[in-house]
Amino acid sequence: MIRDITLGQYYPENSIIHRLDPRVKIVGTLVYLVSLFLFKSFWGYIPTMIFLFSCIHLSKVPFKHIVKGLKAVVMLLMFTLICNIIFTRGEVPLFEWKFIRIYPEGLRTAGFMGIRLTLLITGSSLMTFTTTPTQLTDGLERLFAPLKLFKVPVHEVAMMMSIALRFIPVLLEETDKIMKAQQARGADFEEGNIFQRAKAMVPILVPLFISSFRRAGDLAMAMEVRCYHGGEGRTRMKPLKYKGRDFIAYGVQLLYLAALILVRIFLG
Amino acid sequence: MSIIFDHVTHKYSPGTTMEKTALNDVNLVINDGEFIGLIGHTGSGKSTLIQHMNGLLLPTSGTVYVDGEDISEKDYSKKMLRSKVGLVFQYPEHQLFEPTVVKDVQFGPRNLGLKPLEIEYRSFEALKNVGIGDDLFDASPFELSGGQKRRVAIAGVLAMKPKVLILDEPTAGLDPAGRDEILGLISDIHKKTGITVILVSHSMEDVANYVDRIIVMNAASVVLEGPPKAVFTYAKELEGIGLSVPQVTQITRDLANKGFEISPDCITLEEAGEELLRVYRQRKGIPG
Ligand SMILES: Nc1ncnc2c1ncn2[C@@H]1O[C@H](COP(=O)(O)OP(=O)(O)O)[C@@H](O)[C@H]1O
Ligand SMILES: [Mg+2]
Numbered sequence: 001m002i003r004d005i006t007l008g009q010y011y012p013e014n015s016i017i018h019r020l021d022p023r024v025k026i027v028g029t030l031v032y033l034v035s036l037f038l039f040k041s042f043w044g045y046i047p048t049m050i051f052l053f054s055c056i057h058l059s060k061v062p063f064k065h066i067v068k069g070l071k072a073v074v075m076l077l078m079f080t081l082i083c084n085i086i087f088t089r090g091e092v093p094l095f096e097w098k099f100i101r102i103y104p105e106g107l108r109t110a111g112f113m114g115i116r117l118t119l120l121i122t123g124s125s126l127m128t129f130t131t132t133p134t135q136l137t138d139g140l141e142r143l144f145a146p147l148k149l150f151k152v153p154v155h156e157v158a159m160m161m162s163i164a165l166r167f168i169p170v171l172l173e174e175t176d177k178i179m180k181a182q183q184a185r186g187a188d189f190e191e192g193n194i195f196q197r198a199k200a201m202v203p204i205l206v207p208l209f210i211s212s213f214r215r216a217g218d219l220a221m222a223m224e225v226r227c228y229h230g231g232e233g234r235t236r237m238k239p240l241k242y243k244g245r246d247f248i249a250y251g252v253q254l255l256y257l258a259a260l261i262l263v264r265i266f267l268g
Numbered sequence: 269m270s271i272i273f274d275h276v277t278h279k280y281s282p283g284t285t286m287e288k289t290a291l292n293d294v295n296l297v298i299n300d301g302e303f304i305g306l307i308g309h310t311g312s313g314k315s316t317l318i319q320h321m322n323g324l325l326l327p328t329s330g331t332v333y334v335d336g337e338d339i340s341e342k343d344y345s346k347k348m349l350r351s352k353v354g355l356v357f358q359y360p361e362h363q364l365f366e367p368t369v370v371k372d373v374q375f376g377p378r379n380l381g382l383k384p385l386e387i388e389y390r391s392f393e394a395l396k397n398v399g400i401g402d403d404l405f406d407a408s409p410f411e412l413s414g415g416q417k418r419r420v421a422i423a424g425v426l427a428m429k430p431k432v433l434i435l436d437e438p439t440a441g442l443d444p445a446g447r448d449e450i451l452g453l454i455s456d457i458h459k460k461t462g463i464t465v466i467l468v469s470h471s472m473e474d475v476a477n478y479v480d481r482i483i484v485m486n487a488a489s490v491v492l493e494g495p496p497k498a499v500f501t502y503a504k505e506l507e508g509i510g511l512s513v514p515q516v517t518q519i520t521r522d523l524a525n526k527g528f529e530i531s532p533d534c535i536t537l538e539e540a541g542e543e544l545l546r547v548y549r550q551r552k553g554i555p556g
Contacts (some may be wrong), residue, residue, distance in 0.1 A: 188379070
């Protein structure tokens with residue numbers, strides 16, 4: 001069912017990773033993503049994997065849950081792998097069949113890409129598994145606050161983002177209900193050619209749009225009656241404050257980067 | 269059109285941390301032409317139960333038989349099932365989508381692949397049956413009042429001529445007058461067409477007046493079933509699961525407990541009124 005998509009949905013737990021300041025986790029994720037592209041040899045995977053698995057272990061998110069989240073992107077991964085295997089050219093082909101030639105270089109790049117992408121997706125979904133959408137947008141708002149000097153509407157963008165994130169599960173649930181209501185009247189979403197299927201979406205999309213507009217209107221009204229008028233002078237109920245553990249986490253990130261740079265220098 | 273639930277269990281998201289048993293070993297028989305009230309507190313599994321009747325959900329274990337056929341069978345036609353078992357969901361906003369009321373009602377019959385003339389005839393008939401006048405036929409369904417939207421949604425299912433009509437909380441969010449109108453309408457449909465009607469509600473007041481049989485659900489199981497009077501003798505147990513007997517029944521019962529010679533299980537206001545008058549006359553010595 002459409003509701004069962006887990007990719008990146010918050011996983012409630014009480015772990016050290018969950019308690020970290022969202023800014024630390026956002027910066028940490030960026031550091032990790034960059035680090036994945038720092039090295040060229042397979043040696044680099046040792047520190048990156050140790051780091052990721054330690055974080056997963058600390059976060060107490062079950063490994064099974066993370067793997068389940070990956071399932072959603074398996075198609076994308078397969079596609080990249082196959083493209084890499086087929087289109088990378090080298091010297092001596094390993095295997096030839098009609099116009100398909102597979103070179104050892106292709107397999108190597110595909111292997112590299114596959115592991116890299118998996119780590120990349122796992123790393124960033126670990127952040128969303130352990131950070132609520134509210135915390136995430138709070139963190140982003142604070143991190144990007146300096147951009148306000150250049151008239152970037154940081155608060156507004158953050159507010160839009162948190163509203164959007166907040167409504168994803170609501171809209172998924174609503175879609176599910178609408179689909180059922182139309183199926184009860186004999187609608188069929190599985191059969192027919194692509195045009196018939198596209199046409200079959202109309203009875204879902206119209207009620208969904210209408211209800212989204214209604215919800216948006218209601219929400220705007222509710223915000224207005226509580227005197228919301230943008231970011232200016234607005235204080236927070238739970239202001240973000242760094243604690244001891246957050247500085248330690250920054251330290252760990254630095255150490256990790258240093259370790260990777262050493263790998264890069266000495267092992268290539 | 270009988271519907272039989274044989275040890276039906278339904279789990280949402282089975283095998284995950286979000287696993288939720290919404291039906292637990294339910295056994296039920298629904299006979300042809302019955303008018304049934306399905307009652308239970310919010311979250312007790314009513315909506316899950318009725319979605320098994322038209323195959324929107326299939327049991328995790330156990331079997332649902334419609335007309336003697338197992339609906340989980342691979343080659344069982346869901347489309348045919350849905351034309352026989354009509355389900356009207358709680359929120360009409362979830363199904364109205366066409367630019368006009370008539371067109372929206374025609375969506376169901378069109379999906380059945382009927383001839384244009386038949387489709388038109390059925391839609392007019394269904395709208396008439398739910399009391400929507402032809403001045404509203406070409407109105408946009410989104411401009412209607414809450415009660416009218418609900419009627420149009422019911423017409424949209426009636427136009428498929430189902431043998432079983434299921435209504436999920438058709439009175440939610442209506443004012444008392446609108447509620448009585450809709451309930452009266454449903455009762456009329458049952459009388460006129462003789463089809464099986466299953467009325468889902470979380471309030472006893474809604475169903476007591478109309479239905480032949482009440483099925484009470486609590487925490488994913490069917491806990492009580494029988495004719496209204498029989499069910500209302502379990503007032504204590506009903507209270508324990510967040511339900512109550514109708515106010516009139518409560519009053520006549522309290523009076524009986526205080527020593528008045530009144531029948532303790534009046535269901536409708538009229539019944540209770542007559543009983544009260546009778547007792548009053550008796551006390552004053554006025555001949556009835
Ligand atoms: N699509 C769904 N996914 C997961 N859980 C659900 C879903 N639909 C209902 N539930 C859960 O199943 C239980 C029964 O729900 P439901 O059948 O809607 O009850 P009712 O209609 O009596 O209020 C509730 O605890 C509800 O949270
Ligand atoms: Mg319900």
